[in-house]
Amino acid sequence: xxxxxxxxxxxxxxxxxxxxxxxxxxxxxxxxxxxxxxxxxxxxxxxxxxxxxxxxxxxxxxxxxxxxxxxxxxxxxxxxxxxxxxxxxxxxxxxxxxxxxxxxxxxxxxxxxxxxxxxxxxxxxxxxxxxxxxxxxxxxxxxxxxxxxxxxxxxxxxxxxxxxxxxxxxxxxxxxxxxxxxxxxxxxxxxxxxxxxxxxxxxxxxxxxxxxxxxxxxxxxxxxxxxxxxxxxxxxxxxxxxxxxxxxxxxxxxxxxxxxxxxxxxxxxxxxxxxxxxxxxxxxxxxxxxxxxxxxxxxxxxxxxxxxxxxxxxxxxxxxxxxxxxxxxxxxxxxxxxxxxxxxxxxxxxxxxxxxxxxxxxxxxxxxxxxxxxx
Amino acid sequence: xxxxxxxxxxxxxxxxxxxxxxxxxxxxxxxxxxxxxxxxxxxxxxxxxxxxxxxxxxxxxxxxxxxxxxxxxxxxxxxxxxxxxxxxxxxxxxxxxxxxxxxxxxxxxxxxxxxxxxxxxxxxxxxxxxxxxxxxxxxxxxxxxxxxxxxxxxxxxxxxxxxxxxxxxxxxxxxxxxxxxxxxxxxxxxxxxxxxxxxxxxxxxxxxxxxxxxxxxxxxxxxxxxxxxxxxxxxxxxxxxxxxxxxxxxxxxxxxxxxxxxxxxxxxxxxxxxxxxxxxxxxxxxxxxxxxxxxxxxxxxxxxx
Numbered sequence: 001x002x003x004x005x006x007x008x009x010x011x012x013x014x015x016x017x018x019x020x021x022x023x024x025x026x027x028x029x030x031x032x033x034x035x036x037x038x039x040x041x042x043x044x045x046x047x048x049x050x051x052x053x054x055x056x057x058x059x060x061x062x063x064x065x066x067x068x069x070x071x072x073x074x075x076x077x078x079x080x081x082x083x084x085x086x087x088x089x090x091x092x093x094x095x096x097x098x099x100x101x102x103x104x105x106x107x108x109x110x111x112x113x114x115x116x117x118x119x120x121x122x123x124x125x126x127x128x129x130x131x132x133x134x135x136x137x138x139x140x141x142x143x144x145x146x147x148x149x150x151x152x153x154x155x156x157x158x159x160x161x162x163x164x165x166x167x168x169x170x171x172x173x174x175x176x177x178x179x180x181x182x183x184x185x186x187x188x189x190x191x192x193x194x195x196x197x198x199x200x201x202x203x204x205x206x207x208x209x210x211x212x213x214x215x216x217x218x219x220x221x222x223x224x225x226x227x228x229x230x231x232x233x234x235x236x237x238x239x240x241x242x243x244x245x246x247x248x249x250x251x252x253x254x255x256x257x258x259x260x261x262x263x264x265x266x267x268x269x270x271x272x273x274x275x276x277x278x279x280x281x282x283x284x285x286x287x288x289x290x291x292x293x294x295x296x297x298x299x300x301x302x303x304x305x306x307x308x309x310x311x312x313x314x315x316x317x318x319x320x321x322x323x324x325x326x327x328x329x330x331x332x333x334x335x336x337x338x339x340x341x342x343x344x345x346x347x348x349x350x351x352x353x354x355x356x357x358x359x360x361x362x363x364x365x366x367x368x369x370x371x372x373x374x375x
Numbered sequence: 376x377x378x379x380x381x382x383x384x385x386x387x388x389x390x391x392x393x394x395x396x397x398x399x400x401x402x403x404x405x406x407x408x409x410x411x412x413x414x415x416x417x418x419x420x421x422x423x424x425x426x427x428x429x430x431x432x433x434x435x436x437x438x439x440x441x442x443x444x445x446x447x448x449x450x451x452x453x454x455x456x457x458x459x460x461x462x463x464x465x466x467x468x469x470x471x472x473x474x475x476x477x478x479x480x481x482x483x484x485x486x487x488x489x490x491x492x493x494x495x496x497x498x499x500x501x502x503x504x505x506x507x508x509x510x511x512x513x514x515x516x517x518x519x520x521x522x523x524x525x526x527x528x529x530x531x532x533x534x535x536x537x538x539x540x541x542x543x544x545x546x547x548x549x550x551x552x553x554x555x556x557x558x559x560x561x562x563x564x565x566x567x568x569x570x571x572x573x574x575x576x577x578x579x580x581x582x583x584x585x586x587x588x589x590x591x592x593x594x595x596x597x598x599x600x601x602x603x604x605x606x607x608x609x610x611x612x613x614x615x616x617x618x619x620x621x622x623x624x625x626x627x628x629x630x631x632x633x634x635x636x637x638x639x640x641x642x643x644x645x646x647x648x649x650x651x652x653x654x655x656x657x658x659x660x661x662x663x664x665x666x667x668x669x670x671x672x673x674x675x676x677x678x679x680x
Contacts, residue, residue: 074580
């Protein structure tokens with residue numbers, strides 16, 4: 001096992017399109033790093049560059065301290081699990097697992113014991129003599145993980161491995177993979193993992209750290225809690241969290257007491273914050289997570305009054321879509337806290353949990369309120 | 376029975392209640408309809424196959440009987456056609472010519488399969504300078520009529536000194552000279568996702584190992600189709616051997632059949648027909664043995680991609 005380092009890695013395609021803009025990323029030995037972002041953010045390209053399936057046009061990739069820019073995939077000490085499993089269709093599961101070791105001309109007993117070992121770990125012992133087409137999605141996925149595991153690579157790469165499974169299976173495979181990662185760590189063979197997904201639930205539940213990407217750039221690398229509580233910019237704030245964070249336009253006014261206004265609301269802000277803004281006066285983006293908007297009795301000081309447009313009932317919670325003035329907002333309320341299901345046209349009072357309001361610079365979209373929230 | 380008639384008759388068969396008049400009527404109509412359809416199909420099938428059936432029948436007739444009746448069934452069956460035809464009018468038996476044909480076909484088929492797979496793999500999976508122009512050239516040769524290249528090719532092989540040998544028949548195919556096969560394999564390859572090959576590269580396979588262990592097994596139906604086409608086309612090829620092979624010793628079956636027409640004044644038609652039947656046998660056998668792959672190969676290659 002080894003650490004992985006990306007240094008100013010770039011990818012420019014033949015037509016001049018720049019997909020990856022000089023990214024820097026460090027993945028520590030044994031760390032589970034998740035790359036997450038919307039479609040087209042170059043997360044898969046980045047993974048394929050680490051694997052060596054895609055050439056890099058600038059920068060350096062190091063695995064275990066060694067620069068691997070010009071090393072073929074098979075010699076990089078990596079193994080990869082593909083989105084479509086990519087099992088060899090004409091080989092039985094046993095041969096699929098053993099293919100990599102056979103190419104390395106390992107002795108037969110070693111291959112056999114490794115196959116037994118891996119199939120035991122992943123509970124695929126009964127499938128060894130089947131062809132890939134005789135496997136279900138979940139089984140094929142386990143075989144694909146087994147094929148990666150058997151080589152005992154320095155770095156594991158996962159390219160959206162669960163996206164072809166149904167929701168229930170995806171949840172159980174998620175747990176299996178994180179369990180496996182923990183087990184390997186406990187057994188003293190920690191696995192360095194880079195895991196690509198577009199699903200934030202996977203990212204938040206699996207990753208030791210998460211790297212959020214957008215348009216070939218890294219937006220923030222942090223552990224799940226930090227990412228949620230202290231998003232570095234408006235993109236991360238909007239991307240992480242369900243439902244999406246409310247991002248509304250407000251105005252910052254610098255009086256004797258600096259304050260911001262949005263809709264017909266005025267909120268005082270603490271000293272020192274104003275100095276950190278690129279444009280100290282004027283437009284600012286305000287972010288409030290739906291979970292941080294409490295439904296309060298009418299007339300509560302500092303509350304907003306909104307009209308319900310839609311209410312989505314999810315069992316334990318209700319997602320309430322409202323209009324506050326002309327601003328659309330979403331609030332999440334626990335079902336048990338509400339006396340009645342809100343209906344379209346109802347008016348509700350909401351109060352933002354003060355310290356959890358995020359302020360993003362209008363131009364740079366940087367989060368300028370991090371120090372302010374005291375988190 | 377077709378699905379439509381099944382649909383009509385099935386519920387009645389499983390029903391325990393006695394059939395009503397209406398149901399009986401429907402059932403009878405379905406039966407008559409399918410009977411009619413099969414009769415028409417069988418008639419057309421027979422019409423198409425009749426020359427072949429006649430050929431086989433006539434090969435057992437005497438020379439005199441062949442033109443006497445259009446019926447395929449010989450009145451006095453005889454093996455004379457086969458016995459005399461096998462001897463041929465040359466110092467060699469017909470077996471010698473069959474052997475020559477196999478000597479031409481087998482290396483040619485192997486050469487085609489190997490070279491076309493390599494070239495198709497290159498075009499389908501790699502980026503290299505001049506790829507577009509080279510690919511267009513390959514496709515252009517596909518559109519070029521064979522006749523146009525006959526004379527330059529002949530002069531070329533004459534200058535190299537390959538006339539009256541099998542080399543002019545083997546070498547172009549072993550160098551992926553059959554653009555059609557290259558194109559067919561490329562189309563088939565394009566329909567196969569690259570994931571498996573990438574997985575093999577991550578597993579440590581080099582380009583050639585990826586080709587041999589991963590691509591070729593997945594490409595097998597198409598390769599088998601290529602081999603079959605090449606086998607049948609070469610078996611039937613008359614012009615190639617006619618141009619390049621001059622001594623009777625090297626004649627393949629296609630020339631040998633013509634030979635028996637040339638050399639005898641009164642043609643022994645039953646011998647010619649008997650040997651034609653023998654000449655058909657290898658193609659038919661190979662086709663029926665590999666039919667499954669053949670159809671899989673052409674249908675997949677043609678539709679997807």
